[in-house]
Amino acid sequence: MAPSLAVPFQQDAVQYQQDNVVPFRNARNLISIRPIECSYSSVYRSRRSRRMRFVEPSASIRKRLFDIAAASSALLFLAPLLIMIAITIKLTSRGPVFFFQYRYGFRNRFFKIYKFRSMRSAAGDRSGVKQTVQGDSRVTAIGKILRKTSLDEIPQLINVIKGDMSLVGPRPHVPGMLAAQLLYEDLVPYYFPRHSARPGITGLAQISGCRGSTVEAGRAISRIDYDLEYIEKWSLLMDIKIIWLTIRKEFLSGSGF
Numbered sequence: 458m459a460p461s462l463a464v465p466f467q468q469d470a471v472q473y474q475q476d477n478v479v480p481f482r483n484a485r486n487l488i489s490i491r492p493i494e495c496s497y498s499s500v501y502r503s504r505r506s507r508r509m510r511f512v513e514p515s516a517s518i519r520k521r522l523f524d525i526a527a528a529s530s531a532l533l534f535l536a537p538l539l540i541m542i543a544i545t546i547k548l549t550s551r552g553p554v555f556f557f558q559y560r561y562g563f564r565n566r567f568f569k570i571y572k573f574r575s576m577r578s579a580a581g582d583r584s585g586v587k588q589t590v591q592g593d594s595r596v597t598a599i600g601k602i603l604r605k606t607s608l609d610e611i612p613q614l615i616n617v618i619k620g621d622m623s624l625v626g627p628r629p630h631v632p633g634m635l636a637a638q639l640l641y642e643d644l645v646p647y648y649f650p651r652h653s654a655r656p657g658i659t660g661l662a663q664i665s666g667c668r669g670s671t672v673e674a675g676r677a678i679s680r681i682d683y684d685l686e687y688i689e690k691w692s693l694l695m696d697i698k699i700i701w702l703t704i705r706k707e708f709l710s711g712s713g714f
Contacts, residue, residue, distance in 0.1 A: 513653065513654065513688070513691070514623065514626060514654040514655065514687075514688060514691045515563060515653065515654050515655055517691075517693075519693055520623065520691075520693060520696065521620075521623075523624075523693060523696070524617050524618075524623050524624050525617075525618060527624055527700075528614040528617040528618050528624060529618060531611075531614055532614050532615075532618075535611060538608075539611060539612075542573055542599075542603070542608065543573075545599050546573060546574055546597075546599055549597065549598060549599050550574075550577060550578070550597045550599070551577075551578060552574060552577070552578030553574060553578070554573065554574060555571055555572065555573065555574060555612060556571075556572045556573070556574040556575070556576070557569050557570060557571055557572070558570050558572075558631060559631070559632070560629035560630060560631050560632075560656070561629055561630055561631075561632060561652055561656070562621055562622070562629060562652070562655070562656055563621075563652065563653075563654070563655045563656070564652060564653070565649065565652050567632070568616070568621040568622075568629075569621075570613060570616060570621070570622075570629060571612040571613055571615055571616060572609050572610060572612055572613065573603055573608065573609040573611070573612060574597075574600070574609075575596055575597060575599075575600030575601075575603045575604050575609045576593075576595040576596055576597060576600055577595055577597060606707070606708055607703075607707040607708055608708070610658055613658045614658070617658065620655075621655070621656075622655055622656050622657060622658065623654070623655040623656070623657045623658075624657060624658055624659070624696065624700060625657040625658070625659060625660055625661075625687075625695075625696040625699045625700060626654045626655050626656050626657030626660055626687070627651040627652075627654060627656055627657060627660055627662070627684035627687070627688075628656060628657065628659075628660055628662065628663065628684075629656035634671070635671065636671040636672075636674065636677035636678075637671070637672065637673065637674035637677055638672075641671070641677070641681075644674060644677060644678065645677070645678055645681045647681070647685070648681060650685060650688075651681060651684040651685060651688070653688060654687075654688045654691075658703075659699060659700065659703040659707070660683070660684060660687060660699065661683045661684070661686060661687040661695075661699060662679070662680040662681075662683035662684055662687075663703065663707075664699055664702040664703055664706060665679075665683050667679050667680040667683055
């Protein structure tokens with residue numbers, strides 16, 4: 458009769474506890490996983506044939522022309538409002554009108570993003586690691602209005618014209634951004650493929666309710682899933698629909714903080 462392996466296994470388990478070593482599976486009970494397609498499956502081959510005809514958002518000339526035309530028209534149309542906002546910011550708090558920050562862009566390249574300043578200059582976090590929470594004391598009076606209506610994001614139309622951003626795409630994150638008290642790329646192993654498209658002023662994640670704080674792990678993971686779904690299913694009609702829903706939910710209703 459073969460000797461039992463139960464005793465050695467139990468001894469190994471005890472040794473784990475004594476050495477304060479916790480197996481990876483027990484330590485990380487919340488981790489996101491996306492399915493991997495097998496190259497030999499018929500499903501993979503059918504998807505691959507469709508992808509051969511698919512144009513990625515970053516490679517689409519139609520998308521780029523639409524971005525330039527729409528962003529330029531929006532800047533001209535909103536010019537009086539933007540001037541009024543700039544004057545109000547200057548009169549109500551010390552500091553510059555605009556706030557800029559370096560964020561991840563297309564293919565992990567850093568770019569300078571523009572926003573209307575909504576916080577007190579001395580209290581602002583230029584690194585962006587410290588996230589804004591509801592009722593944040595750093596936000597100015599005019600800043601509360603700008604953030605609630607998302608008007609602080611309008612200067613990013615300049616980023617769109619420059620080619621740093623698109624009107625629609627994954628929202629750009631700061632390097633070292635945290636999600637559920639972890640680095641985002643540690644919580645979501647497939648985090649960086651979202652940078653295969655230009656970042657957007659708005660995106661599928663934002664109109665789907667994944668906007669704001671990333672403290673909650675489930676919502677943080679869902680945000681990346683929506684970003685990758687957008688890249689996989691992108692179309693110009695989809696962009697127009699997302700822009701319309703953003704105007705209705707963000708600018709008209711006001712859901713920011």
